[in-house]
Amino acid sequence: MIQMIKINKSFEKQEAVKDVNMTINKGSIYGLIGSNGAGKTTIIKLLAGIYRQDSGEVKLEGSAIYENQALKQKLYYISDQPYFFPQYTVRQMANFYKSIYPTWNEERFVKLAEVFDFSMKKKLQTFSKGIQRQAAFWLALSTMPEVLILDEPMDGLDPVARKKVKNLLIQDVADREMTILISSHNLREIEDICDHIGILHQGSLLLEKDLDDLKSDIHKVQVAYKGTAPGYLEQRLTMLHCEKRGSVMVCIIRGKEDEIVKVFHQTQPVIFDLLPLTLEEIFIYEMGDIGYAIKNIVV
Numbered sequence: 001m002i003q004m005i006k007i008n009k010s011f012e013k014q015e016a017v018k019d020v021n022m023t024i025n026k027g028s029i030y031g032l033i034g035s036n037g038a039g040k041t042t043i044i045k046l047l048a049g050i051y052r053q054d055s056g057e058v059k060l061e062g063s064a065i066y067e068n069q070a071l072k073q074k075l076y077y078i079s080d081q082p083y084f085f086p087q088y089t090v091r092q093m094a095n096f097y098k099s100i101y102p103t104w105n106e107e108r109f110v111k112l113a114e115v116f117d118f119s120m121k122k123k124l125q126t127f128s129k130g131i132q133r134q135a136a137f138w139l140a141l142s143t144m145p146e147v148l149i150l151d152e153p154m155d156g157l158d159p160v161a162r163k164k165v166k167n168l169l170i171q172d173v174a175d176r177e178m179t180i181l182i183s184s185h186n187l188r189e190i191e192d193i194c195d196h197i198g199i200l201h202q203g204s205l206l207l208e209k210d211l212d213d214l215k216s217d218i219h220k221v222q223v224a225y226k227g228t229a230p231g232y233l234e235q236r237l238t239m240l241h242c243e244k245r246g247s248v249m250v251c252i253i254r255g256k257e258d259e260i261v262k263v264f265h266q267t268q269p270v271i272f273d274l275l276p277l278t279l280e281e282i283f284i285y286e287m288g289d290i291g292y293a294i295k296n297i298v299v
Helices: 039-049 092-100 104-115 130-142 161-176 187-193 211-217 255-264 279-288
Strands: 002-011 014-023 030-032 056-059 077-078 148-149 179-183 196-201 204-210 220-223 238-245 248-253 272-276
Touching: 002 039, 002 148, 014 039, 014 092, 014 196, 014 204, 030 039, 030 161, 030 187, 039 148, 039 179, 077 130, 092 130, 104 130, 104 161, 130 161, 161 179, 161 187, 179 187, 187 279, 204 211, 211 220, 211 279, 220 255, 220 279, 238 279, 255 272
Parallel strands: 030 179, 030 196, 077 148, 148 179
Antiparallel strands: 002 014, 002 056, 196 204, 220 248, 220 272, 238 248
16 A cells, blocks of 8 residues: 655645545556646655655555665656666666666566567667557566556557557556556546546645545536526536527536436426546546636537
């Protein structure tokens, strides 16, 4: 288990992270999402032991991560711009990681060469951004980490490579209970792979929920009436957003599905449909609920 307890971190008197509490259970895939400048990269670097918090605790398996070599050997961090030594090949980088990770698995490294179908003998700097990203995953998964921390992990990958990487990640979570933290602006990718979500805004964690629970709390409704819509709907329902398209209203509502359905059925609408809601829409309207601008967004 990974824990952040009352974490605060500032840079030159500018607060980046404020009183953050976060729990990531072993064997889960946790998606960290947020507005630009929300503090996601700071959180990631605190969890990776790169930054030291000003106050609070960052723990893996109950022990502090910062300057803890034994714990750092159990985790692997792929940044938004993976770094490789100049002039090094995949093979040479593999030899380096083999020397610092006791869990390095040479057999798996060789096996993954069949999955990532490019030469391990060519210099990494000669490859495209997408191939370099695949090389980072190849090396990471060969270290057999207990915790994998990813910042914009699918950036630059084509659809086939993206699917390949996601399958490998899910396999390691299922087979070894590897724990993954993913930060990304691509909410579709997060929705596809994550089971737990944290929403960060201006350095504070707004909410932390199981993805299925998060989806069960917010609903998208399409409704129409013969005449004017009943005026008491907004009093009886928690409307996050509502717009009219001709005679049809499309509303985003927080609450339990059965209670929402009950209220609308009592108003005898001509049309009533519950529509699927994406993680991107949930993010937009959760943020809108705290005043983050959502004007001109099409639902």
